[in-house]
Amino acid sequence: MMQIHIPTPLRPYSGKQPVVDVAAHTVAEALTALITQFPDLRKHLYTEQGKLRAFVNVYLNDEDVRYIDQKENAPVKDSDSISIIPSIAGGLPTTSAPSPATALTPEEMSRYSRHLILPEVGEAGQLKLKAARVLCIGAGGLGAPLTMYLAAAGVGTLGIVDFDVVEASNLHRQVIHGTSDVGRPKLDSAEDSLKAINPNVKIVKFETRLTSENAMQIFKDFDIIADGTDNFPTRYLVNDACVLSDKPNVYASIFRFEGQASVFGAAGGPCYRCLYPEPPPPGLVPSCAEGGVLGILPGLLGIVQATEVIKLILGEGEPLVGRLLLVDTLAMRFRELKLHKNPECPSCGAQPTVTSLIDYEQFCGLPSKSTPPAEMLNGIPQMQVEDLKRRMDAAEDLFLLDVREPYEFAIAQLGGHLIPLNDLPQRVRELDASREIIVHCKMGGRSQIAAEFLAQNGFKRVHNLAGGITAWSEKVDPNVPKY
Numbered sequence: 001m002m003q004i005h006i007p008t009p010l011r012p013y014s015g016k017q018p019v020v021d022v023a024a025h026t027v028a029e030a031l032t033a034l035i036t037q038f039p040d041l042r043k044h045l046y047t048e049q050g051k052l053r054a055f056v057n058v059y060l061n062d063e064d065v066r067y068i069d070q071k072e073n074a075p076v077k078d079s080d081s082i083s084i085i086p087s088i089a090g091g092l093p094t095t096s097a098p099s100p101a102t103a104l105t106p107e108e109m110s111r112y113s114r115h116l117i118l119p120e121v122g123e124a125g126q127l128k129l130k131a132a133r134v135l136c137i138g139a140g141g142l143g144a145p146l147t148m149y150l151a152a153a154g155v156g157t158l159g160i161v162d163f164d165v166v167e168a169s170n171l172h173r174q175v176i177h178g179t180s181d182v183g184r185p186k187l188d189s190a191e192d193s194l195k196a197i198n199p200n201v202k203i204v205k206f207e208t209r210l211t212s213e214n215a216m217q218i219f220k221d222f223d224i225i226a227d228g229t230d231n232f233p234t235r236y237l238v239n240d241a242c243v244l245s246d247k248p249n250v251y252a253s254i255f256r257f258e259g260q261a262s263v264f265g266a267a268g269g270p271c272y273r274c275l276y277p278e279p280p281p282p283g284l285v286p287s288c289a290e291g292g293v294l295g296i297l298p299g300l301l302g303i304v305q306a307t308e309v310i311k312l313i314l315g316e317g318e319p320l321v322g323r324l325l326l327v328d329t330l331a332m333r334f335r336e337l338k339l340h341k342n343p344e345c346p347s348c349g350a351q352p353t354v355t356s357l358i359d360y361e362q363f364c365g366l367p368s369k370s371t372p373p374a375e376m377l378n379g380i381p382q383m384q385v386e387d388l389k390r391r392m393d394a395a396e397d398l399f400l401l402d403v404r405e406p407y408e409f410a411i412a413q414l415g416g417h418l419i420p421l422n423d424l425p426q427r428v429r430e431l432d433a434s435r436e437i438i439v440h441c442k443m444g445g446r447s448q449i450a451a452e453f454l455a456q457n458g459f460k461r462v463h464n465l466a467g468g469i470t471a472w473s474e475k476v477d478p479n480v481p482k483y
């Protein structure tokens with residue numbers, strides 16, 4: 001019996017075995033024995049015409065069989081081993097592969113010299129990096145280290161999608177932007193930093209929100225997508241667009257002190273929806289803007305993403321496919337969970353129901369960007385900050401309830417009565433159910449939960465302040481600090 005080594009992306013079709021034993025006299029016989037034993041492998045290795053697929057390379061010991069005498073008919077001994085090396089393990093779909101760069105300039109030779117002396121990179125690997133086209137969604141906390149290290153490493157083309165401007169509150173983590181960049185578009189600031197790191201890199205800027213309408217068009221010219229977004233609609237949009245366009249999705253997300261990372265949408269591997277078919281209801285999982293984030297955390301996770309992107313381009317190492325890396329920075333503990341491809345996944349399963357991009361705002365239970373603000377949410381009237389201002393100015397009898405934490409109250413407040421959301425059940429008796437109560441928090445998520453709680457407990461005149469104190473500082477009084 002001789003051994004055939006199965007690459008990670010194809011192991012789902014080999015009963016998860018990394019090595020399969022077969023009896024054979026030639027390379028071709030060995031491969032036939034393999035697909036006889038594991039019929040699901042056939043379509044991954046062969047075209048309908050029965051030819052080995054263009055992106056599958058077969059090695060006999062350390063030689064590519066295309067370069068040995070007799071090619072696939074070469075004889076094999078029991079002590080030999082065959083390795084299947086699909087270029088898809090490198091993550092680059094050959095259908096849209098760019099024309100490879102043929103040589104490095106002398107300047108590049110010295111710039112990348114520490115890469116060139118690594119056997120796993122070498123000149124061939126550096127040329128792959130130069131030819132690679134990576135799209136980063138977001139130039140924020142994750143996007144900063146991600147794009148900076150990819151630029152430094154010599155990734156030839158970096159696309160960035162972002163429509164924000166730099167704010168002071170970004171600077172504690174988004175190290176691609178500096179203090180003097182506050183107020184500038186993030187894309188321009190990022191481009192300046194990346195060009196300063198490596199002028200050889202081509203930066204392609206998409207100053208837009210990623211939407212169902214533009215995602216496929218933007219993705220089409222890139223090989224790998226790196227998702228650095230902080231909201232569920234975009235995360236599902238990126239996932240589905242990656243699955244539909246057959247591109248790997250290098251994913252990370254962060255919250256407070258914890259992060260997670262994986263590679264979704266790679267051949268044979270699971271996608272984000274295999275893990276979470278549907279998003280949590282709005283308000284259940286606060287965003288970083290509400291929950292806070294340790295400034296270093298996106299640095300750590302963005303670099304994990306960059307590492308996975310580089311590995312996919314080089315086709316080296318074991319990508320985070322089918323594995324969810326969990327990082328807990330307080331304990332400084334890294335754990336790993338196995339992820340399984342869900343055969344019934346709505347996006348990447350055998351019978352996908354997501355066959356085109358949908359309205360992801362609606363899917364995530366959020367009001368669509370194009371529709372006017374909702375007047376009611378789960379039975380709670382939504383008050384706009386302008387209305388609250390008018391009614392306060394008219395000295396109407398309102399009770400303003402602030403459900404944020406005391407440390408937030410210390411930063412900025414609207415004169416409300418402070419009962420943090422978690423204390424509300426114990427302190428509900430402090431409230432007068434006969435009065436009209438307007439509940440607010442930072443952005444409107446926690447206050448919605450509080451308002452629903454009050455409504456369930458007999459309070460009939462409860463409103464949620466849409467957008468919270470943040471909307472107040474943006475639309476009514478900029479002197480109220482934004483944090």
Ligand SMILES: [Zn+2]
Pocket residue numbers: 270271272273274275342345346347348349
């Ligand atoms: Zn899936």
